[in-house]
Amino acid sequence: MTDHPLKPETKAKLEGISVATIATALYKRGLRNQAIQDVRPLSQKGRNMVGPAFTLRYMPAREDRNTLAEFRNPEHPQRVAIETCPEGHVLVMDSRKSAYAASAGDILITRLMMRGAAGIVTDGGFRDAMNIAKLDLPAYHHRPSSPTNLTTNEAIAINEPIGCGDAPVFPGDIVVGDDDSVIIIPAHLADEIADEAVEMTAYEDFAIEQVRNGASIIGLYPATREESLDKFAEWRKANNR
Amino acid sequence: MTDHPLKPETKAKLEGISVATIATALYKRGLRNQAIQDVRPLSQKGRNMVGPAFTLRYMPAREDRNTLAEFRNPEHPQRVAIETCPEGHVLVMDSRKSAYAASAGDILITRLMMRGAAGIVTDGGFRDAMNIAKLDLPAYHHRPSSPTNLTTNEAIAINEPIGCGDAPVFPGDIVVGDDDSVIIIPAHLADEIADEAVEMTAYEDFAIEQVRNGASIIGLYPATREESLDKFAEWRKANNR
Amino acid sequence: MTDHPLKPETKAKLEGISVATIATALYKRGLRNQAIQDVRPLSQKGRNMVGPAFTLRYMPAREDRNTLAEFRNPEHPQRVAIETCPEGHVLVMDSRKSAYAASAGDILITRLMMRGAAGIVTDGGFRDAMNIAKLDLPAYHHRPSSPTNLTTNEAIAINEPIGCGDAPVFPGDIVVGDDDSVIIIPAHLADEIADEAVEMTAYEDFAIEQVRNGASIIGLYPATREESLDKFAEWRKANNR
Amino acid sequence: MTDHPLKPETKAKLEGISVATIATALYKRGLRNQAIQDVRPLSQKGRNMVGPAFTLRYMPAREDRNTLAEFRNPEHPQRVAIETCPEGHVLVMDSRKSAYAASAGDILITRLMMRGAAGIVTDGGFRDAMNIAKLDLPAYHHRPSSPTNLTTNEAIAINEPIGCGDAPVFPGDIVVGDDDSVIIIPAHLADEIADEAVEMTAYEDFAIEQVRNGASIIGLYPATREESLDKFAEWRKANNR
Amino acid sequence: MTDHPLKPETKAKLEGISVATIATALYKRGLRNQAIQDVRPLSQKGRNMVGPAFTLRYMPAREDRNTLAEFRNPEHPQRVAIETCPEGHVLVMDSRKSAYAASAGDILITRLMMRGAAGIVTDGGFRDAMNIAKLDLPAYHHRPSSPTNLTTNEAIAINEPIGCGDAPVFPGDIVVGDDDSVIIIPAHLADEIADEAVEMTAYEDFAIEQVRNGASIIGLYPATREESLDKFAEWRKANNR
């Protein structure tokens, strides 16, 4: 689905950098809308969620097509998405920014975890959110929502390009989530963004240390004073960064 | 795409009934969310828009994929949708309920009219709305929106099931628009809804005449008094309905 | 229901003044939230709607209580409201600021007109809006909405204090609507507001004439220059105001 | 007020099942809008809130009727609601989905707790939320809101049918809240919903155990494979469920 | 205030082109957010509003600073803005996208017209909108709003950079409004945008004529076929464009 599979070393780099830093690196390339708006982690994991996107698209539910009997259909796209999302991938759901009804619940998301997914994101809401929060799988939504997804959402298509929280998501794009939010890196940019963001993170870590030691941000952040770059070079050496 | 093409006699019936009456007929069948929410006609046409749905789906635009150069691509889905929407069909656009940028403009919609489409609907906005209002083609949107669609919308797929104004729209569903709003009739129900709505409309026309003559609505609307049905029978005879 | 019935002379005064002027007169008395927010006339009538409020309260619909059969109940509050709204009164509906489904349609509103009501207001939407616009009855809503009210609204109580468009409405309060919007005057203030607003309107008419003749607003509006008051006195005499 | 008082055994059952499961049981009966939208617990209690609804309706505040002196009136409906809410009941407030000003504060809610209420819910916000969170009383709101309720809310009526977070609430309906959200069970359905939901919960607990052991959800959830039901029967025996 | 006063010939050009075309010309230069979102003309004027921006900024009103007596102050920024807006300029108001209370009314706007302003725009609402609609001055707002501006808006600063409908507006920027909406051209780009947009408009007029004669948009719009450019050259000659 993508010519740009996620390299293990890129994944490792992306695990150590913040969504904010990635957002800035994308901004430099003219990409301003890659952050998924208004989703949050169900619980803080102390580590980043990183993986290629596998998508599920919901459309508004028509009542005659969305009775509970539909779930008995083994081809139901929501169920199929859970059972086919590749290992290491993040299941990203376009729930039309509505949390009126759920995007998924704890049984399905537990199954997703067992199958080795890297995480799950919806711009709607999860039911059984308190249970999902305890799983060893990063999950992001807008807010808890208890009604079954059938109430307003029909799962209609798997692995199409979608919108999620007003961000464009193409299958195979790299999804990164931290304790604040989630961002989408176009697949072909993942390596260079990871490299650049690692550099930026080193400088940011240096800068924050300087600031904690009393430095002004003028000339330091960004590094418009030569001296800042010199100090940074020393700091890198001293800190093996 | 559908096993239920729109019959000319069904179309003729649907041209004479209001979206409100269709909404009630669908409601009787448990379908409560078929009205496209918060769209309005660019101008009143004094006649209904009726035709099967042909759909276009927009997703959030990623800047590098949505430069003006994209329009030079003859395969651009927005352009292709305009050039392939079948005669008599209504082009329904899922613009994610955002009118920040346009869904289409007057040149494309003029082309759609020339190609014989029955109408166009978006849950976003059209640019050049004042020109579109003057075309001999029913058009419905949320509000005028001047920025090019590339600004926030990428046309991504043609004739998929979509949402439009929170209503589910499947290709081939029958779209009916009047001076108030737009509704989606599932294709397989079009004939029976049309028949029933014609009957309902006859009764409503009778009822409003009675009300104008001083009748109370109690017992008349709905017809819980025997007498109302008797009078209606006479009225039908007298009025050839 | 109120100790302050609307006097004919107060009604006559209120027919000639704008909602904006009334809003300012209420503002002077510390009442800042009496304008019904975000409703508009279905058509311009060239005259004010004026009458005491008769209210209907909607609550969210529960499906088992809101089948079409409910309308067969002669005690259905929506029907009863239409049939009992006193002559000269304005029926004000609390539709919870939702136009997802209709607050009423043309048959009921025609009946309301026939019964001599002074107008109708909802903070939701009317179905058959284009027909209602043609009636000789002022009607205000947020936007057209075709689904039957049963879809999301249950009529639950008649002539209770309600909210409408975030304004407080008590039965018997005086409702005034012009081509812009609608405002609620507490019943006990109607006479004094009418008197004061007539005076304000005279000055505003004078002021706008002065402005059209080239006057600056400084010193004129408000009348902080003695000269403005002198000129106004002359103008009143000359214009019989 | 209701012919369906909450039976102790029904209450006990409802304490052990999730709002999500109840939502699905209601969905089977055609009730799709019983979840109170967009409220959350002020703190997690590790147990369900369960009790019949006792309601308070707010309307928009008119300034002259909502001075601080109003609170001196022993008949003020907000105060009366706190002092008359029956033991074991949940006080549900219709705050018109606005958290601009508070629905109640910690002194009143402490009193409600002392009087033996089962909980409190508003679709607006509570002031002193951080103190309320520490009380031994489940409380749900949209967000903290510090201004006194008089600012925008006038308490107008006790124990009427109301809307709360777009859900219909009738006095005596059974309110259930868990760590995710709150749902309203029509009083006459409480027993059968409780029974059915207990069964569903048993199966869900079984299913999640299976999933944790590596089972696919296809055929298991829902139980479309005979084998799933057999295993479940064994599991029930083994687990005394 | 700007080094780029509006040249008469640029103004003349901008009077003949649509906001949509200008939006596309700005889009080519990377400016995607210059359209003022969700404002509309109070009445269609059949001509464009064009002029440099003169701005007024509103902040939330504090009650003790916003009594009616404030208007007696000749230095009140709203009044001063009306009396100092230079001839030919457009008064653009940042009303924080709130139409709860008015941004201005008919007396002030009549005065603005008399003083020779080119138009007025607010992202809130005007009171006396029906009178303003009849003035010979283009006016744009979100919706009519009757309460005096003091209710929620304090006029705080004149001719600062502001936001209006989410668009950035700097004093001296060129404001263009047509029957659809309003856009802001950065002052230093006005000449080149005008030139380019005139060219684009010529091609659009040609293209729409071709479409009306049966041409496909593929190859024509945009002009990817050589033949389209040849035909256009002929058309220009024939039509003196």
Added chain:
Amino acid sequence: MTDHPLKPETKAKLEGISVATIATALYKRGLRNQAIQDVRPLSQKGRNMVGPAFTLRYMPAREDRNTLAEFRNPEHPQRVAIETCPEGHVLVMDSRKSAYAASAGDILITRLMMRGAAGIVTDGGFRDAMNIAKLDLPAYHHRPSSPTNLTTNEAIAINEPIGCGDAPVFPGDIVVGDDDSVIIIPAHLADEIADEAVEMTAYEDFAIEQVRNGASIIGLYPATREESLDKFAEWRKANNR
């Protein structure tokens, strides 16, 4: 900037009272809109934020003025605000109630803390929110937001009167934040509000103790029974309040 600098004793008093109590004291003086709507603390500090307001105003970002290079400008108002906010002050940002992009991030806010500020508030969102939460500086926002502020916000002016969360904020006004929310006290009222609120807090502490001991709120809160005031007098003596 203000004739009413914050006195140490007033600051001390304000550190011990809740935003809710301050809101009521302001309400008594006719100030109803001083609470900043819909912001929350990034973490609970167990102590109040108190300090005079130092403001930063954002406007919508124009792309050509908001490249990353802008941050290299030592005069960039966001940077300057951080470096000039006086010790003990609260930096209050008008981010137009949009959290689409960040208002600030952890490096800048760490610097602000190092410079001795009393806190920071935005009606948008902070990036690196999880790090900011750990700082020893109270911070309030709407929600985490990772994109750089340049994406949609241009810092345009320092220490102007602004709106923040629909509250009016003048430089020098006293900002108080607790674990629920934030409120703005006009500078000239700070002393009297602090005094009054200390008294109110004493009574509230007494009242809640009474309620915990089984007292009804009627007659107690507010103190309409003589007996309540007598008991309170005793309580004050006993508790040194």
